[in-house]
Structures are given as structure tokens and as C-alpha cells.
Amino acid sequence: MTTAIVGVGNIGSAVARHLVAGGEPVVLAAKDESRARALAEELGPLARGASVQDAISGADAVLLAVWLGTMRELIPANARLLAGKVVIDPSNPIGFDASGQMTRTLPDGESAGSVVAALLPAGARYVKAFGTLGADALAASARRDPLAVLFYATDDDAAGRTAERLIRAAGFEPWKAGGVAAAGRIEAPSGDLHQYGFNGEVVDLARARSATASSGA
Ligand SMILES: NC(=O)c1ccc[n+]([C@@H]2O[C@H](COP(=O)([O-])OP(=O)(O)OC[C@H]3O[C@@H](n4cnc5c(N)ncnc54)[C@H](OP(=O)(O)O)[C@@H]3O)[C@@H](O)[C@H]2O)c1
Numbered sequence: 390m391t392t393a394i395v396g397v398g399n400i401g402s403a404v405a406r407h408l409v410a411g412g413e414p415v416v417l418a419a420k421d422e423s424r425a426r427a428l429a430e431e432l433g434p435l436a437r438g439a440s441v442q443d444a445i446s447g448a449d450a451v452l453l454a455v456w457l458g459t460m461r462e463l464i465p466a467n468a469r470l471l472a473g474k475v476v477i478d479p480s481n482p483i484g485f486d487a488s489g490q491m492t493r494t495l496p497d498g499e500s501a502g503s504v505v506a507a508l509l510p511a512g513a514r515y516v517k518a519f520g521t522l523g524a525d526a527l528a529a530s531a532r533r534d535p536l537a538v539l540f541y542a543t544d545d546d547a548a549g550r551t552a553e554r555l556i557r558a559a560g561f562e563p564w565k566a567g568g569v570a571a572a573g574r575i576e577a578p579s580g581d582l583h584q585y586g587f588n589g590e591v592v593d594l595a596r597a598r599s600a601t602a603s604s605g606a
Contacts, residue, residue, distance in 0.1 A: 390413075390450065391414050391448045392451070393448035395418045395419070395452065396452075399524035400519065400527065407561075409432045410532075410560065411559055413555070416444040446470050453477065453478055453505075475551045476513045476514065476516070477516050478515065481578070482500070500573035502515075503573075514547060518552040520575070532560035536560070538591075540566045542574070
């Protein structure tokens with residue numbers, strides 16, 4: 390299985406590093422292809438750089454490690470290539486105001502997950518994952534003992550199995566928060582199952598289990 394990672398910023402580069410450390414082949418793409426190629430070179434033979442189009446077409450699963458605003462252009466521009474792929478979305482509906490304060494970019498009650506899922510072409514298999522920790526925590530928490538949890542949300546069982554496999558390969562424990570309707574629970578700034586909802590704590594399986602059990606997820 391090959392995973393394309395589109396976007397090699399904070400999240401894309403951390404996931405790429407963790408997957409390669411777990412023995413997973415990755416194809417990296419970005420707006421500036423040379424950045425993707427430079428990271429691939431650093432990560433070694435399991436990684437290669439490519440254009441966005443080539444990365445998506447050669448992959449089974451595609452992590453869209455870009456901002457929500459970018460998804461609104463990137464997904465329609467690559468709709469034909471995304472059909473049939475597992476599409477993994479780590480996005481949070483956040484932005485920053487002039488004073489650097491974090492703001493929510495969607496109305497309360499609307500998740501980035503619902504927006505991204507609706508942008509996808511028929512046949513794409515949507516799963517929300519790899520966005521439940523801040524980038525620094527994600528980079529620093531792989532292969533801990535006990536393993537750190539990454540929550541995911543999907544309505545598609547096959548996409549869920551792929552997300553679980555990749556989360557494990559990256560050195561984390563997967564835990565399902567629910568279907569796409571639960572995506573907002575694992576998104577910043579206000580999701581109760583996002584790292585911020587745990588007051589910044591990176592949780593293990595026991596904590597994740599009790600948080601979802603107590604809410605009936
Ligand atoms: N940062 C966090 O703590 C955090 C935590 C959880 C979830 N997230 C979510 O993860 C996503 C990525 O965040 P980030 O912090 O990793 O962003 P980032 O560091 O700004 O990286 C964004 C990446 O997107 C690429 N990109 C921009 N436009 C593109 C296009 N048209 N085609 C292909 N690639 C394009 C950029 O390419 P270039 O490198 O060539 O500019 C860059 O590599 C966001 O949706 C965010 O909400 C972030």
C-alpha cells in the first residue's frame with residue numbers, strides 16, 4: 390500500500406516521518422514540489438517526491454495535509470483522481486486574527502469534516518484522522534509507552550480500517566470517535582476529543598475509551 394501525503398508542512402512532514410519509521414512507503418507532494426522532494430530525500434528510500442497529480446494517482450490512500458481553504462480548491466481540481474481513494478482529512482476549522490488569536494472559521498456546529506466530505510467526488514472514501522493533536526505533540530508522541538491515541542471519524546468501514554492501519558504504522562493507537570457526524574468532536578478549537586479538549590493532554594487508550602464511553606460514542 391502506498392500513501393500520498395499532499396502538504397509537507399507541520400502535519401504532513403510529521404506523519405511522513407512517522408510512517409517511514411514504521412516501514413510504510415509514502416509519496417510526498419506540496420504546492421512547491423521541490424519541498425516535497427527535499428523531504429523525501431531526507432527520509433530515504435521509502436519516500437519519494439512527486440507532483441500532486443502523480444502522488445494522488447499512484448496512491449491507495451491520500452492524506453490531505455493542507456488547510457481547509459486549500460482543500461476547497463485542491464479537491465475539485467483533483468476530483469477525478471480522488472475517486473476510489475481513501476481520503477484522510479486532518480483539517481481543523483481554525484484561523485488566526487490580526488493579534489494572533491485563534492479563531493473558528495466555520496459557524497458553531499459545522500465541522501471541517503462535513504465540509505471536506507461534501508467536497509469529495511462520489512466513490513472517494515472519507516476519513517477524518519491525524520488532526521487530533523497539535524503538530525508539536527504529533528511529532529513528539531509516536532511510539533510512546535503506553536501508546537498515544539489518535540482519534541478518527543468515518544462512515545466508511547474500509548476507510549476506517551485503512552486509517553487504523555496507518556495510525557498504528559505511525560506509532561499511535563487508533564480510536565474511533567464515531568461517524569462523520571462526530572468529526573467536530575475531534576477538531577480544534579472546540580472538539581472535546583481533540584487534544585485541546587483534554588486541556589492539552591496527549592491521551593492513551595484507557596482515557597480515550599472512557600471519554601467516548603461516557604459520551605455514548
Ligand atoms: N499545525 C497544527 O498544529 C495542526 C494540528 C492538527 C491539524 N492541523 C491541520 O492540518 C492541516 C495542515 O496544517 P499544517 O500546520 O501542516 O499546515 P502548513 O505547515 O502551513 O503546511 C501546509 C502545506 O500545504 C501545502 N499546500 C498549500 N497549497 C497547496 C496546494 N494548492 N497543493 C498542494 N499543497 C499545497 C503547502 O505546500 P508548500 O510547502 O509548497 O507551501 C504546505 O506544505 C490543516 O488543515 C490544519 O488545520 C494542523
